[in-house]
Amino acid sequence: MRVLIVEDEVLVAAEIEFLIAEAGLQTLGVAISSEEALKIVEQERPDLVLLDVHLADGPTGIEIARRAAKLQGVAVLFMTANRRRLPDDFAGAIGSVAKPYTEWGMRGALRFIAECLRDGGATRPAPSSLELSSAWSRKWLVPEVGHSTH
Amino acid sequence: MTARNRAASDLAAAKADAEALVAARTADLQKALDQKTVLLHEVDHRVKNNLQLISSLILLQSRRIADPEIRDTMTSMLNRVSALATVHRNLFQADDLSAFDVPAFMRDIASDLLDASGRDDLSVEHDHEPAAIPAQQASAVALIVNELLIEALACAPESAPGRLRLAVRRPDGELAIEVDHDGSVEPGQSRESFGASLMSLLTRQLSATIERSGADDGPRVRLTMPVADRPAS
Structure with missing residues (x-):
């Protein structure tokens, strides 16, 4: 499974490359602007795009997600410190991982998404680090988490 | 006119x-x-x-880093930074910027540290009352909870599946957090010394007390601290 990282902080991107490899996935490349990202998305058709909202050329991530969502077989996951900026439909993306995520939060989200993309659906609830869009949650038939709270 | x-x-x-x-x-x-x-x-x-x-x-x-001891130290620092990151991720998500949701934090950090421990034989039971505290106290509470959970996970016996119970209570003017588990190691035995002094400094900052007791079914730690009932804005 080929993954494109779209992130303007290169150190954050470098660390994500390790997490991608650990999840058994392959990094296709790192884009730091929307122009670079769109070129790779359209030419290489990655299976998954990890997408920051704020890039080197401004808050252009949402437009990238909308364009990628129109392509067959390209799934998008937002990683953002600005959850409020995301539209209700997540611009067609799977969902988002809120920054600052923890190492294990991101690992869990990647593992879950890799399983769902491979199997075409979920066999367990999404990890708490991952907020799914309602469209993808329905598509993957993701079970709800049960809490033992009173 | x-x-x-x-x-x-x-x-x-x-x-x-x-x-x-x-x-x-x-x-x-x-x-x-x-x-x-x-x-x-x-x-x-x-x-x-x-x-x-x-x-x-x-x-x-x-x-x-090749040296396992140095790497462990880096991992402890990463855990502390992650605890602070978890606080900030949760703050500002709600509309009330001045209040910090303690049970939501407990769920996040417990799931994170449990994943990090690689102990999928351990189960975590969350038993929480709704509990908000002023955001100013959030970072110190988060760092203490981080140390308590790491200690509890380190004490859980590797030989048998274990259970960790986390409880948050919020009586008037107070916050109480309990961590108990069915481990058998003496409380405090596996403390890294920096972690211990961190806890002692932070409990002083919060005017908190930490009580340790060896309940019949395993060690229990209880943190109690005074909390203003209306978080100052």
């Missing part, structure tokens, strides 16, 4: 002027408030991105 009519029309004009002034002033205030809100979101955004950067830096470097 009669004198009476003139007076009425002057009054209406004065009233319209006053209303226009109030409307202009309200618009100015709203604009100033909007600018402040944008600024606040911008600062929030930067804090979150910087915390992300700090975590990534520590991880990148610790991946290159």
Whole structure:
């Protein structure tokens, strides 16, 4: 499974490359602007795009997600410190991982998404680090988490 | 126009002027408030991105360290930074910026540390009352909870599946957090010394007390601290 990282902080991107490899996935490349990202998305058709909202050329991530969502077989996951900026439909993306995520939060989200993309659906609830869009949650038939709270 | 009519029309004009002034002033205030809100979101955004950067830096470097002892130290620092990151991720998500949701934090950090421990034989039971505390106290509480959970996970016997129970209570003027588990190691035995002094400093800052007891079914730690019932805004 080929993954494109779209992130303007290169150190954050470098660390994500390790997490991608650990999840058994392959990094296709790192884009730091929307122009670079769109070129790779359209030419290489990655299976998954990890997408920051704020890039080197401004808050252009949402437009990238909308364009990628129109392509067959390209799934998008937002990683953002600005959850409020995301539209209700997540611009067609799977969902988002809120920054600052923890190492294990991101690992869990990647593992879950890799399983769902491979199997075409979920066999367990999404990890708490991952907020799914309602469209993808329905598509993957993701079970709800049960809490033992009173 | 009669004198009476003139007076009425002057009054209406004065009233319209006053209303226009109030409307202009309200618009100015709203604009100033909007600018402040944008600024606040911008600062929030930067804090979150910087915390992300700090975590990534520590991880990148610790991946290159061969000495297991040094790597463990880096991992403990990463856990502490992650606890602070979890606080900031949760703050600002709610509309009330001044309150920190303790049970939501407990769920996040417990799931994170359990994953990090690689102990999928351990189960975590969450038993929480709704409990908000002022945001100013959140970081110190988070760092203490981080140490308590790491200690509890380290004490859980590797030979048998274990259970960890976390409870948050919020009686008037107070917050109580309990961590108990069915491990058999003496409480405090596996403390890393820096972690212990961190806890002692932070409990002083919060005027908190930590009680340790060896309940029949395993050790229990209880943190209690005074909390203002209405978080100051």
